[in-house]
Amino acid sequence: MFSPRATRSTNSTISTGSAGSHTPIGRRRSRIAAPVALLAGAALLAGCTGGPAASVEGTSSASGTATGDGGGSGAAGSPAPTDAAVTAALAGIDQQSVAKIAPTRLADGLVPPTNRWFSGLVYGDEPLPVFPNPLSIKLSDTGLALGLPQVTATEKTIMGGINPQIQLPLGAAKMTVTAYDTLSVTATYSAADGAALGSVTLVQGSPYVTYTAATDQTIPVEPIFTPSASGGPASVTVAGHEYGLVVGQGATLGTAGSGTPGAVTLPAGGTMTVFAAADGMSLADLAATASDPVVGGDVSYQVSGDTVSTTLQYRTAGGGPTAIVPMAGTTVTAGAATDGTYPTIYGSAGIYTGTSVTVQAPLTQPASELDLSGLSDADRQAVADQVRTDAAAVLADNFSATDTYFGGKFLYRATTLMTLADQLGLSDVAGQLRTALTAQVKQWFSAKGCADATATKCFVYDPTAKTVIGQQASFGSDEINDHHFHYGYLLYAAAVLAKDDAALKAEITPVADLLVADIASSQATADFPQYRNFDPYAGHAWASGSSPFGDGNNQESSSEAVNAWNAVALWGQVTDDQQLTTQGEWMMSTEAASAKRYWTNTDLSEFAGFTHSIVALNWGGKRDYATWFSAEPGAALGIQLIPMGPYSQYLAGDADRIKANLAEGASGGYGVQFGEYMAQYLALADPAAAKAQLGNLPAEIDNATTKAYVMAYVLSRADSSD
Structure with a gap:
């Protein structure tokens, strides 16, 4: 991720390079600000150290093969036509020029190229x-x-x-x-x-x-x-x-x-x-x-x-x-x-x-639920009891977060909990959560939700910046930072809820389609750039909208990027859009492979001076063991795991590497920030050891998940033959 988002880091600071000057976490950073080094109590200052493309048309065949094509001419003024459904959605949503960045070196007629490897040329x-x-x-x-x-x-x-x-x-x-x-x-x-x-x-x-x-x-x-x-x-x-x-x-x-x-x-x-x-x-x-x-x-x-x-x-x-x-x-x-x-x-x-x-x-297959078939009766009961406890807390909170990042995480948390309740036969709990979630999703996905100037849980389309922005910005989302991280959570909730609710699907589809177009438009049009965040050459996304850094663009939260493309694929499934489903699978699988290749399981044999097992933050011009929000080793690993969705088995496959990563990330135990995700990560290598850590989780669970979901994830590994 580009911007800090951890809930328990609000007192941390990032050095801006000026003597005695620090920028509080969560505020906009100057372009010479640097990530926090993973050294307790210290901050690291890193030096400042089109045109439209042709459409992507996914097709499937009896052999199970699906293909797509993208790219094309860079000539200005020749965009592909916007999809009719997206055009209709744009006509219905509130439009406001709210973005806080604007191109300074871009020819007329080109859609602003945010979140690109070359965005620093334009802004x-x-x-x-x-x-x-x-x-x-x-x-x-x-x-x-x-x-x-x-x-x-x-x-x-x-x-x-x-x-x-x-x-x-x-x-x-x-x-x-x-x-x-x-x-x-x-x-x-x-x-x-x-x-x-x-x-x-x-x-x-x-x-x-x-x-x-x-x-x-x-x-x-x-x-x-x-x-x-x-x-x-x-x-x-x-x-x-x-x-x-x-x-x-x-x-x-x-x-x-x-x-x-x-x-x-x-x-x-x-x-x-x-x-x-x-x-x-x-x-x-x-x-x-x-x-x-x-x-x-x-x-x-x-x-x-x-x-x-x-x-x-x-x-x-x-x-x-x-x-x-x-x-x-x-x-x-x-x-x-x-x-x-x-x-x-x-x-x-x-x-x-x-x-x-x-x-x-x-x-990497898109997924929205865990396989609980191997749970013992005792473990099913333990998870069910925790679901009831967590559901009561979630409903009491009443989705208090109003920005697109934490608001999205709150919806995601409740959605995974609802799914667990359904799987465990807790129809009363599932029904309560579904009712509350449906009301929230309708609010978030209302095309005219921002007509009230005091509204927060809603979106507008910025016709100048060519992007969809939440009315209450967070972590620079109005600078087009992190849109894929934020919208992945929201789209996941929308897809899961709409799967069995045709009326809800019809109501929320226009805005959901706009969120998909914002982060993953299959073609470059006059209204959206192609793929916005996703870089097919690099094989992963870029998080910064304007890339105001001397080391190029960057991405920290590789796992939230995977989560975004999982949500895009799920939305494609729900709307019977085979092309979108295929595109989502391609982006998700490519990002997942890159997440392991360059973040969690990266080959460091050519870099003898680098002493850590993972890279927490990758740039165009450097790679850091550092995060934007915390100096703790658990943060460096945890931000590559959040939210450990049902699809996160992509992180498995090398038990020794997982244990080596945890030896550093969880060196202080599993009661630290992101300890719940690290316990799930351990379950991919040693399910029994992960089960033993369930009693040692942090007192405050991250707000993208619940203790019930963490338990179900770990126990589904520990109680199965996998």
């Missing part, structure tokens, strides 16, 4: 570094700089921030993002009089950065690239990193005998491409595909059997092959591998050649 006083992998890149109004990150590791941080070793001073006066798609972003540079000078396209997974001139110009590249005597690319070495440069479409590189040494002269349409050498692959090999610049990308996905696949498709100017660098550690099932690798903060990343690669992840 704020000045463009911030971005990390499309494997390069780090810094754009400014006058030019750009790039370089391979210098990857280092300390006790709590794996660092690979901006490393501006190659400078391209363009002599421009302004930079504007003029197009983007699923994999790329294009920035156009203009002179003081507004005339376009040229553009640069940055592409995830590409080692190339290409500048295309819009008018005749000469660019004094720094440092000077030396032409190869053997006919290979021009090259330069900076602090041990070798870089190559190729020119095309009439551009020339000045030499001692021709023009200014090191300067590139470009006619209109001329190109120059800079790239970094790789381990095990020569500059000449990389130069072979550098001359055909990447101009955009597309993504398609497939859900088949027990796997999901994501295909990253790269489009070049001439239609030829290119070099592609998937995220480190992913399982590549289609693509022409080379011997080359790049060092990244996520590990060594391989290089493939061609026009696409396909990566695969195991299927």
